[in-house]
Amino acid sequence: MEEFPLLKAEQVALLRADINTGIVLDKNYVYATMPDQEVFVIFDNIEYAIKFAKEIISEKKDIECGIYKDNSVALLILDRDNINLY
Template sequence: MEKFPQLKDRQVALLRADINTGIVLDRNYIYATTSDQEVYTVFDDINSAIRSAKAIIAEKKDIECGIYGNDPVALLILTRDNIGLY
């Protein structure tokens, strides 16, 4: 799997996963099994990442999105069940 990105100031990284298995997905929603698959999308701020996660989940109900800070610690996990909270 791709190495966690180096984030600058307010940047965050979005990671997609299959909601049923927790398996990480690449940008094309394919199970990430090799190090050359891109699994992180970097955003300049958390609000942009939340908007993107909402669009992904609205289109694909079986996906969950994690938004990570620089630590990398999950700041938010968005799913079809809690998307309305953000």
């Protein structure tokens, strides 16, 4: 799985995971087990990341999305039932 990206001032990173197991998924929704799999999506602001996450979880009910700021600090976890702030 790729390392956490370096983010600029307002940027955030989105990470997808299987809601039942918590296993991180790559951009193709495959379990991330190899170091070259892309697992993060970078957004210039949190609003774009939330919109993208909502699109994912509305289509795929078994996926949750985490949104993180620099140094991998969790801001939000979104799933089919909740949006949890950190």
